[in-house]
Amino acid sequence: MLKIAKYPEPILRKTAKAIADSDFNAELKSLAEQMAKAMYQDDGIGLAGPQVNKSLRIIVIGLGYGKYKTYVNPEITYSSKDKMSVEEGCLSLPKIFGYVVRPKKVHVKYQDLDGNINKEKLKGIDAVVLQHEVDHLNGILFIDRAKKISQGQEILDALKKKINGK
Ligand code: CO
Numbered sequence: 738m739l740k741i742a743k744y745p746e747p748i749l750r751k752t753a754k755a756i757a758d759s760d761f762n763a764e765l766k767s768l769a770e771q772m773a774k775a776m777y778q779d780d781g782i783g784l785a786g787p788q789v790n791k792s793l794r795i796i797v798i799g800l801g802y803g804k805y806k807t808y809v810n811p812e813i814t815y816s817s818k819d820k821m822s823v824e825e826g827c828l829s830l831p832k833i834f835g836y837v838v839r840p841k842k843v844h845v846k847y848q849d850l851d852g853n854i855n856k857e858k859l860k861g862i863d864a865v866v867l868q869h870e871v872d873h874l875n876g877i878l879f880i881d882r883a884k885k886i887s888q889g890q891e892i893l894d895a896l897k898k899k900i901n902g903k
Pocket of ligand 1: 826827828829869
């Protein structure tokens, strides 16, 4: 089972690398499968490469009942002006939750595991999950965007102390 990187592990702050055309192979498919397993194991609804210590632009999103969808090299090409606020959590920040305001609708361009380019329009919670995961590829965590931490502020404070207060 892939191990989930937890905040403040530095890999979570790195910008992940694009997956090259030559890397669409069985190994990539296996990585996606292992990521999905790790995600379901911890009851997550999305997982990004850096969260399993792979600094690569790959995301899996849970569709329920063990099913998942993979987005390789995802790019958000449109974000609506309309926003929504959702309470988010993250497998890399266990027991911490916070309200994040994000665009309600996004368009995403991505490659599937065979390298084919696809486009998709997402709204509501699906749009939120995708934006959260794309943030991971850019070293951004929901706590950076949260207007308010709703649960686990003391856990977060202790983790931040670990970074700053050596
Ligand atoms: Co996350």
